[in-house]
Amino acid sequence: MPQQKSRKILIYIFLFLIIGTLNNKDLTKSNFIKLNTITVSGLKEKNNIDLVNKLNFLKFDNLMFLDKSQIVDIINSNTLVEKFFVIKKYPSTLNIEIQKTEFLAQTKKENKNFFLGSNGKLTRVDNFRSDIPYIFGEFKNKDFFELKEAVDESNFRYNQIKRLFFYKSGRWDIEMNNGLLIKLPRKEVKESLKLLIIFLDHNKKKNIKEVDLRQNKQIIIND
Structure with a gap:
């Protein structure tokens, strides 16, 4: 009996690993986590929209693997930005909250x-x-x-x-x-x-x- 239980446990672990591996591969290619919405808040509407337009090239990229350095460089290029927070909201939204400089x-x-x-x-x-x-x-x-x-x-x-x-x-x-x-x-x-x-x-x-x-x-x- 103990041997049978051990075999069952091993089989379950093996199946879990196979399924998990397949799901991870599918997720990286899936439209489920592709970026399609970018929001910017904290500045005047015109400036928020300007930043969104500069970041729109990221749309349809995988939200999990966005290039952080590109995002940081684009936001920091705006002279009105003091601090900012980038929040990934799965499955498909990127929220950027900005603190305006004084x-x-x-x-x-x-x-x-x-x-x-x-x-x-x-x-x-x-x-x-x-x-x-x-x-x-x-x-x-x-x-x-x-x-x-x-x-x-x-x-x-x-x-x-x-x-x-x-x-x-x-x-x-x-x-x-x-x-x-x-x-x-x-x-x-x-x-x-x-x-x-x-x-x-x-x-x-x-x-x-x-x-x-x-x-x-x-x-x-x-x-």
């Missing part, structure tokens, strides 16, 4: 208007906005994000900045919405901004037009 500043390059996003990419635009600072000067993204980090870590009011001026020496000036001009040093920007916050907090009633922080641990003002 526009942090605006500038001109080669006489064209651009927004600079938190993703480090420039997006071509027709018109500027009044709620983000305009950058003057030939800067690199690295220069801007180092300044932005210093501003954020010092709890300085980035949303009150009207203009940023970058100099070839690697130094920044900041113009605030209230007209105050701040001349920053090349190094120790965060420490200088923290010092400035304390100073301004103790001199709220003064009509200060310009603050020079270029000298180490010194504040020079122009009323």
Whole structure:
């Protein structure tokens, strides 16, 4: 009796392996898991549709074996994308959820208007906005994000900045919405901004037009 049971178990395992192998082969060729629907969400409708059109060449490919690198490259080529999630919904749908980049500043390059996003990419635009600072000067993204980090870590009011001026020496000036001009040093920007916050907090009633922080641990003002 034990021998017969063992033989039956072996036969069942053998049959299961054969059937499983056949089903796997059939699935890779079957229309059941071929991609026929692509959805993109998170951007404006026009931008969502644009990405869908760029990905349409994947239609009718096997959903299990899509080229991930192609999908990633196409999505990342869109300057509005900060993050994204690609979700395969079997049997035949690809859903792409996008987190839009935050526009942090605006500038001109080669006489064209651009927004600079938190993703480090420039997006071509027709018109500027009044709620983000305009950058003057030939800067690199690295220069801007180092300044932005210093501003954020010092709890300085980035949303009150009207203009940023970058100099070839690697130094920044900041113009605030209230007209105050701040001349920053090349190094120790965060420490200088923290010092400035304390100073301004103790001199709220003064009509200060310009603050020079270029000298180490010194504040020079122009009323």
